[in-house]
Amino acid sequence: MIFFLIALPVPFFFLLRYFTTTENPAVFILWAMTFLVFGSIAGLIAALLLLLYRRSWGRKLRNRLATDGVTVDELPWFTAEMTAAERRALKQIEQQHALLADAYRETLAARLTATHVAAHAKREAVLVDRRLKEATKFKTTEATTLQQDLQADRTRLERIEREASARQAEVEARLRMIERAASRSASEAEVEVALRRLDAGRDQVPLGLEAARLEQQAREQTDEALRRSENPM
Secondary structure (H helix, E strand, O other), X not given: OHHHHHHOHHHHHHHHHHHHOOOOHHHHHHHHHHHHHHHHHHHHHHHHHHXXXXXXXXXXXXHHHHHHOOOHHHHHHHHHHOOHHHHHHHHHHHHHOHHHHHHXXXXXXXXXXXXXXXXXXXXXXXXXXXXXXXXXXOOOHHHHHHHHHHHHHHHHHXXXXXXXXXXXXXXXXXXXXXXXXXXHHHHHHHHHHHHHHHHHHHOOOOHHHHHHHHHHHHHHHHHHHHHHHHOOO
């Protein structure tokens, strides 16, 4: 949208002047083409900048929401962080099983929370390592105390990252279990429907067989009538 707002107005103006003026119309068409080229370039740059800004804004918003844990109501904001398989499975389960869909959404929110916690701990660990490397350049008492504090922070972040990764693996396994349960339930439901249809049709003669039987009876009756007419009593 922003591309068209930037690229088209000025060329459109000169194009109108080209059709409405009688004096040097070729100049206006030349200006229209020139501004169309430069406007298109400016529109592409503006659209690209807007796209980058929206991605950055969305990432910051998701990080802010994930600070206190991702909730089910906040899942639409994290669609971009779901895998294609998760999005497809969520859509299928929502169409088939309401209860399993609720469980899947809750587990998916837990998976996203664990992923964000692990990623945040990893980023913080990189910063701590950088500060720790800078602190080793100094040989003062304050630098030694700082190194000890940073080392304690590094140990804490490693523990958080391990726990978050373990939690992520756990909830991913739970997601697979829910997907299998939904698939199994769907298969069983389809089998039950097929069995009910078979039971319903067990006592009913197929239409084709019934038509063939009636045709055979009519032929036999016709033959019997002909024999009687040829051999009258």
